[in-house]
Amino acid sequence: MKLRFDRTLTYLRNSQDRRSAWLMALSVLWLLLIGWLAFLWNLGSTGLVDETEPLFAEAARQMTVTDDWITPYFNGVTRFDKPPLIYWLMAIGYKILGVNELAVRLPSALSAIGLMCLGFHTLRQFGGFPAFEDAGGRDSHTPPPLKPWLSAFLGAALIAFNPLTIAWGRTGVSDMLLTGCTDSALLAFFTGYAQPARPAAQARWYLAFYLLVALAVLTKGPVGAVLPVLAIGSFLLYLGNGRQVLREMRPALGVPLVLAIALPWYILVTLANGKAYINSFFGYHNLERFTSVVNHHSAPWYFYFLVVLLGFAPWSVFLPVAAARVRFWQRSRWIASPRSHQLGLFALFWFASIFGFFTVAVTKLPSYVLPLMPAAGILVALLGSDIITQKAQSNKHQKKIFSFDFWLATLGWVNVAFWAVGAVAFFSGALWLKAVRDPAIPNLSEALGKSGLLVWGGWVWATAAAAGAAALLARQKRWLLGVNLLGVAAFLTVAVMPGYFFMDRYRQLPLRQLAQTVVQFRQPAEELVMLGFQKPSLVFYTKEPVTFYLLPEDGIKYIKHRAEAQPNPSSVLILGYPSKFEQAGLLPSQYQILDKAGAYQLVRVSKQVVARLSRRNPS
Numbered sequence: 001m002k003l004r005f006d007r008t009l010t011y012l013r014n015s016q017d018r019r020s021a022w023l024m025a026l027s028v029l030w031l032l033l034i035g036w037l038a039f040l041w042n043l044g045s046t047g048l049v050d051e052t053e054p055l056f057a058e059a060a061r062q063m064t065v066t067d068d069w070i071t072p073y074f075n076g077v078t079r080f081d082k083p084p085l086i087y088w089l090m091a092i093g094y095k096i097l098g099v100n101e102l103a104v105r106l107p108s109a110l111s112a113i114g115l116m117c118l119g120f121h122t123l124r125q126f127g128g129f130p131a132f133e134d135a136g137g138r139d140s141h142t143p144p145p146l147k148p149w150l151s152a153f154l155g156a157a158l159i160a161f162n163p164l165t166i167a168w169g170r171t172g173v174s175d176m177l178l179t180g181c182t183d184s185a186l187l188a189f190f191t192g193y194a195q196p197a198r199p200a201a202q203a204r205w206y207l208a209f210y211l212l213v214a215l216a217v218l219t220k221g222p223v224g225a226v227l228p229v230l231a232i233g234s235f236l237l238y239l240g241n242g243r244q245v246l247r248e249m250r251p252a253l254g255v256p257l258v259l260a261i262a263l264p265w266y267i268l269v270t271l272a273n274g275k276a277y278i279n280s281f282f283g284y285h286n287l288e289r290f291t292s293v294v295n296h297h298s299a300p301w302y303f304y305f306l307v308v309l310l311g312f313a314p315w316s317v318f319l320p321v322a323a324a325r326v327r328f329w330q331r332s333r334w335i336a337s338p339r340s341h342q343l344g345l346f347a348l349f350w351f352a353s354i355f356g357f358f359t360v361a362v363t364k365l366p367s368y369v370l371p372l373m374p375a376a377g378i379l380v381a382l383l384g385s386d387i388i389t390q391k392a393q394s395n396k397h398q399k400k401i402f403s404f405d406f407w408l409a410t411l412g413w414v415n416v417a418f419w420a421v422g423a424v425a426f427f428s429g430a431l432w433l434k435a436v437r438d439p440a441i442p443n444l445s446e447a448l449g450k451s452g453l454l455v456w457g458g459w460v461w462a463t464a465a466a467a468g469a470a471a472l473l474a475r476q477k478r479w480l481l482g483v484n485l486l487g488v489a490a491f492l493t494v495a496v497m498p499g500y501f502f503m504d505r506y507r508q509l510p511l512r513q514l515a516q517t518v519v520q521f522r523q524p525a526e527e528l529v530m531l532g533f534q535k536p537s538l539v540f541y542t543k544e545p546v547t548f549y550l551l552p553e554d555g556i557k558y559i560k561h562r563a564e565a566q567p568n569p570s571s572v573l574i575l576g577y578p579s580k581f582e583q584a585g586l587l588p589s590q591y592q593i594l595d596k597a598g599a600y601q602l603v604r605v606s607k608q609v610v611a612r613l614s615r616r617n618p619s
Helices: 002-040 053-066 083-099 101-126 146-162 163-169 175-193 201-222 225-239 240-251 251-275 275-291 303-311 315-326 331-336 343-360 368-390 402-429 429-435 444-451 453-471 477-523 537-542 551-564 578-583 605-618
Strands: 528-531 547-551 573-574 591-598 598-604
Touching: 002 101, 002 146, 002 163, 002 477, 053 083, 053 537, 083 101, 083 175, 083 201, 083 573, 101 146, 101 163, 101 175, 101 343, 101 368, 101 573, 146 163, 146 368, 163 175, 163 303, 163 368, 175 201, 175 225, 175 240, 175 343, 175 368, 201 225, 201 251, 201 315, 225 240, 225 331, 225 343, 240 251, 251 275, 303 315, 303 343, 303 368, 315 343, 315 368, 315 402, 343 368, 368 477, 402 429, 402 453, 402 477, 429 444, 429 453, 444 453, 444 477, 453 477, 477 537, 477 573, 477 591, 477 598, 528 537, 528 551, 547 551, 551 573, 551 605, 573 578, 573 605, 578 598, 598 605
Parallel strands: 528 547, 528 573
Antiparallel strands: 573 598, 591 598
């Protein structure tokens, strides 16, 4: 009898081990699939997108050319917008992969993938517990065996598969690197915070927190420390355990570590550039962005509500219920709950603190709230795992008109309506796009219609709407999560990714072609002037300085001045739309067309011709 009992225990133990092994293998495949589809697929297959991405790419390239790894430069001018970590990573990519688009975007993609994996790990450890112990007496210390895995699988997908994260995870700028560092720091903090009984493990995670904060400060300045401090500070203030947690974190050691990593570059760049750096970076790009409108990036107070609604779609419709699931108003119960149960509460403070901080800031950009997207993903993932395991609320509350079940069903239909409205928008896109005027793509509506992108996108959205409605009619709310996930993946595959190639073909490829013409036909010391707009990608692809003038008449005045001050070489290259040449007073007979691509022309014109033209047209 005892032998049979021992065999049974061995079988159960081995069965659990086999299940864990299968789940681990499946999790690796899941993370690889999501990371590849969202961030790595065709990452370097399209050109740099004007106007911001080439600024970073060229500043990094200049570091490899000049061996000046302290002061960033673009187009011969210092660029103090951002600290150097993103430039350093791109430059390292150039050394390994060559100077190309993949090397430019890989730091952003890897940051997004790393954040997604750490989010999976955190949810796997702490995502299985209900917000509170049920009234029926369920033991919240022993969550359903598969619930942490469900939270982790769903959370990883939500962290990656939202429009804002996909867009910036595939773009070579500093925003996703900042998000990866700050949000990974927050996850590292919580993983340490949730394990007070394991001081050695806790110390390692707090050390990781400080290291990641230092990297965030090297990515985008003080905001890299401000965001984690706001999220953690508000969370601990709510719980009233700040002193205890600070003692555990040992800031007397952690803060000097952050300064030792981040501060040397700030000292060196200040010594090299003095007040010019201090006024530009700390004054203009930090203080003024928070207190006043910079670069015309103003927006109403409700701007970020719209950004989150669209940027976290389609999951954003469930955020109100996901936040309410936390029941943050029951502070006494949260104070009494174990730390390992507080992931949802932490994610809520993480989300709210960053949302509030950038709402108060006067300068507003969609990318500013990118660091709150993983928090939103965690909140909805925790709700989703409750729905799947049918434990979103105890049964005695199910019949109340304002129960979670009622609101989930209501928001489920809002979710379906979202897909349906999107389908209508895509199917009718050829009509409303006629009102869009883009000089780079004069026939935008016709070109999109011929590409088939609108039709394919419309069918994906319509199918998702129909499938979601079928799930709700069958009273299977849990299926709606799968519908959303498959809908986003399908839309990314058949519409978004081909859309990257479509826009590159019409907007960026002509500039790359003309850049090659410049490299081929440019005479020694011949200057390249761009009239009417600024496309920094020309600097990256020509690997030479470019003079930009938004007003064509200002460009003509500049060329006249150059003709007087430096008559040799006798000609100058001008790139722009033909309409800009006409606006500047240049006639087709007065310049030589070297190449045409898309809506652009590259011409060579004599400086003396421009000088005489300026005398006739003093404006």
